[in-house]
Amino acid sequence: MAQVKGIKIQTAGAWLSLVCGALSLVTGIYYAVAAGAANNFTATVLACFLLGAVCALAYSLVPSDWADILNLVAVVFIVVAILEFIVSSIATLADVLSGITMFGSSGGIQYIAITLVLGLIALVVELVSCFMKRTK
Numbered sequence: 001m002a003q004v005k006g007i008k009i010q011t012a013g014a015w016l017s018l019v020c021g022a023l024s025l026v027t028g029i030y031y032a033v034a035a036g037a038a039n040n041f042t043a044t045v046l047a048c049f050l051l052g053a054v055c056a057l058a059y060s061l062v063p064s065d066w067a068d069i070l071n072l073v074a075v076v077f078i079v080v081a082i083l084e085f086i087v088s089s090i091a092t093l094a095d096v097l098s099g100i101t102m103f104g105s106s107g108g109i110q111y112i113a114i115t116l117v118l119g120l121i122a123l124v125v126e127l128v129s130c131f132m133k134r135t136k
Helices: 012-037 043-061 065-088 090-098 110-130
Strands: none
Touching (some): 012 043, 065 090
């Protein structure tokens, strides 16, 4: 496999992974701020979003053959982050969907929806980049 000399010679797959890394980083930071304010913070969600971002960015920027697996590892971390986030937010979702406060809701559903949308966009972008080449 050819060595990557710079970001200018990379393909769409590497660019998509770079976008996913940036989006996962933004999602993790947004989650930390919003979930902390709602008193619903889980360190696993933040760690997985950040590790997914690191893997996606390393896949795009590190010129090494061993970095090829990081694209798939980023997908795993992002999926775990999204699923753990859903599990930790289930009480709020149940209260909002049922219309009554029964399960000890942590507040509004806005930050949950925003975090899910950002996380799912990052996941789809990274999945698409998995089917593309990193180098020319």
